[in-house]
Amino acid sequence: MSRFTQSIKKNSTGIILMTFAAFFTSLGQMFWKLSDAGINPSLIGGFGFYFLGAVLMIVSFRFGSLSVLHPLLSLGYIFALFLGVFLVGETIEFTHFSGIVLIILGVVLIGGGDD
């Protein structure tokens, strides 16, 4: 087995859990955005989702390296983009697609980049 697939296999449970953590973190940040930094239900809801993301992150770290799993939270940036498009009706342009491709490439490299 190559070192790349070994790294993915070694961290697989952590990678799956961290993907869910990233989703909930991005939901939390979306609600903070909607809150406009005021004390309101969106801010509190945002903390709820952010907290859930943190819990999943804590569990995830039990199943892999910190230097692999922590950067995978950046998958949340991609979730955030889709949440923004879906809820606000923004359009995705070519640069955004390029950004998504770069982030996914980065995540794949890190996931397969453990020693």
Place this chain on the structure above:
Amino acid sequence: MISLFLVLLMTLFGSLGGFFFKKAGDYPLGLNIPFLMKVGTGGTFYLAGALLNIYLLTLLPYTVVYPITSVTYIWTMLLSAIFLHETITAKKIIGVLLISGGSVLLVL
């Protein structure tokens, strides 16, 4: 200038949060003092980072704060190497750079 300092602090706090959450994994999951101490420390850093993030959004445009958040993972690589003795491979470094570059593209 103050914004730059706050950005570095916010990303460091986010990274320290993750670090202590990882350290919590040395202890069983649940209601035991060492586990709760690590989670509490990580949670405090994580919350401080989150509050700084919200505050920074009032000082700087969203389009700046958003991609800059990926600086967190540069701190994480340093903490992982120094305190957890994890190997920082070329793949990991290139991966973080790609993520940062991709984040910039997302807000253009």
